[in-house]
Amino acid sequence: MAKDIKKVVLAYSGGLDTSIILKWLQETYNCEVVTFTADLGQGEELEPARKKAELMGIKDIRIEDLREEFVRDFVFPMFRANAVYEGVYLLGTSIARPLITKRLVEIAQEVGADAISHGATGKGNDQVRFELTANALDPAIKVIAPWREWDISSRTQLIDYAEKHQIQVPKDKRGEAPFSVDANLLHTSSEGKVLEDPAEVAPEYVYQRTADPEQAPNTPEIITIGFEKGDAVSVNGVKLSPAELLTKLNELGGKHGVGRLDLVENRFVGMKSRGVYETPGGTVLLAAHRGIESITLDRGAAHLKDEIMPRYAELIYNGFWYSPEREMLQALIDTSQEFVAGEVTIKLYKGSANVIARTSPYSLYSEDLVTFEEGTGSYDHHDAEGFIRLNGLRLKTYAARNKLAGRS
Structure with a gap:
């Protein structure tokens, strides 16, 4: 197998895990590695990833700003469905994986790579999402999953490997990290270590994107969100691009402590997992979208959407974004959104985002x-x-x- 791999495109964050994977790929497969780092609005400076890759001898380094594509082509279609997994989770990590994998496959095709590689562990859902997406987009592409191949099985062994190969170990990674964080423009996800016992209350320092609702402003903030064909297009009367709009809602919702979720979920791979999620803008957007649908969707259409939503959300969670059944459901959902247009007024206050008014030129509401x-x-x-x-x-x-x- 190793002899068949001449070039690999690696999903590279610049962090400890993927830096070690980069070195491991070079050693194990004796191959050229192309790094790909996606800017999905995680809020981190990405140039350090470029410098780390350069120090490790990488010649082809790709860093791409995908924020607009992420929100326009992945987040917004999902929100047209009002998708939530197990009734509460807004799928912030799940919806990012198909876009990252799409670009991995496209770059691999562009540079003539034999394989792509990711840093997902063998216990998580992400390995499934990366690889099912790759299967759907290029059935011939090979996928290298180091966590399922190498003999590293602990954080201590990971750090020992890094030090042996002179890979920089950030000071906060010495010993065991307090928890693992994944972030993008839609949410932050924190899992592991201090959060592994679901009987223990998550410490306040886990939260990064939202204010403590008890410490949030004592005065409510009223905002309006405009919609066209099911997608949000403006905030307080100002037209915004998809990524700009979600950024604005994150700012407003985060300030008022909106969008915190402490969840024990059922992973696709068969185990339960506890995670702490922050989705301030998405929580506001979901409330607003359901608000505008309440006056523009016929009862039958609205109830049918609610019936298929759990199936749609499960497909995304399990990694089937590019499956024929998800695309079929999307066509149905998008058809329902033709007249989902107008404005919704939301009150933000100490962790809540409540619809208090809605109006539409296509309203089905009859006061008479x-x-x-x-x-x-x-x-x-x-x-x-x-x-x-x-x-x-x-x-x-x-x-x-x-x-x-x-x-x-």
């Missing part, structure tokens, strides 16, 4: 129909009598049968 005052006569109260009688017919029949059988 629901008013307690005299309407124009388009609704006849007497019609309800027959409606109730027909719907109650089977219940009467069921009750009569039970009475005959002596059941109460």
